[in-house]
Amino acid sequence: MKVVVIGGTGLIGSKVVAGLGEHGHEAVAAAPDTGVNTLTGEGLAEVLKDASVVVDVSNSPSFEDEAVMEFFRTSTTNLLKAEAEAGVTHHVALSVVGTERLQASGYFRAKQVQEDLIKGAGIPCSIVHATQFFEFVKGIADSATEGGTVRLAPAKIQPIASDDVAAAVGRTAVDARVGGVVEVAGPEAFRLDDLIREALAAENDPRTVITDPEALYWGAALQETTLLPGPDAQLAGKRFADWLAQRKLALRPASSRRDRGDAAT
Template identity: 50%
Template sequence: MKIVVIGGSGLIGRQLVSDLAHRGHEVVAASPSRGVDSVTGTGLASAVAGAQVVVDVSNPPSFADDEVLTFFRTSATNIATAAREAGVAHIVVLSIVGTDRLQVSGYFRGKQAQESAYAQSGVASTIVRATQFFEFLSAIADGYTRDGIAHLPTFALQPVAAADVAAALTDVALSRPVNGIIEIAGPERAPVIEFVGTWLGHREDPRAIVADEKAGYFGAPANDRTLVPGDGARLLPTRFEAWLAAQPIGEPA
């Protein structure tokens, strides 16, 4: 089966391409660096020609609110159009747990627009909402650091290993579309400060850490429900301790 991975050169995309290839499928890793631009539409038609499944794990080059929204809306519309014209049977979309609850965030508004574009495309689809990745903990720490001190939130997080996300997307891509949303998450839930603090300790990072109960999620209000999955979520296997043990001491993910 031919499967096209939009964003195939990124963190999740690279692992997904490898996983699908190991399962014996013809995989096209589509990205601007490989001549496929989902925003301009360049190379899309030829990339999806003959494909049965398209998986979108793309990300915008800029995280400015307006540019994020334009990227996700335009990209999803173009991919869906190309997929529909090529007779693609299933589009799989990687999104984020909490997308509908964090619309004050420009990035999450962009993801909501992306989800809507696919849901209304006329092509059978599955939206996979994942929790934050373990690999994103460094960025979280840096985003909350001021004057050498990490002012970390205390709301709950249930992060997941990127490799587990790629494996879950592989299974979804090889299954029938659900025409709805699947949530996936890691097996453990704890305050942001616990996950990030442990990660900084593993890196032997010298910055001080303080708890900030009023801190939201990068400027957006957040609580213990905002970024964690519902009761029906698929919990993936890798525990934080096991993931941490595989990371080089003193180096970022």
């Protein structure tokens, strides 16, 4: 089966390509640096030739309201048109848990437009809603930083490792059951402010996290459960503390790992 992965050289896309390849599928990474540009349409017809499935895990390079809307509207429209012409039989998109509850945010309004375009295109489709990635925790902190403080609401969040997101996207892409929304989340819930405190402490980041129920999340107000998945979500296995430990080990100089006996001999 040929699967074209739009955004296939990024954090999630590269993992999806690798995972599908390990399971015997022809997985093709499509991105501007491989000659495929969904905003202009460049390379789409060529890369989609003989493709059965398209997986879209691309993301806007800008989170500014107008720019992100333009990205998702234009790229999704171009991609769906090219898929219809190529005879693609399954479109899979990665989106975010809580998108429909975060419409005060320009980013999530754009993601909703993307989902609506996909559902209305007439191509069999599946949408994977993931909670925020462990790898994106610093981005959340940066977005909420004013000076030396980070203001965050005490809403609950259930983050997930990017490896687990990629695995879920890959499973969905080749699953015989096509259609609907699949939710995936990490195994444990945190308060958002506590999660960021833990993450910053692990990085020896001196910023102070202030709990503020009125603090906005990418421009949207949060209720306690806004960011949580539903009861039928698929739960991944990797815990945040384990991911932090692995990250610290990976960033440690190789000589230090050998001295501690952490490296393979």
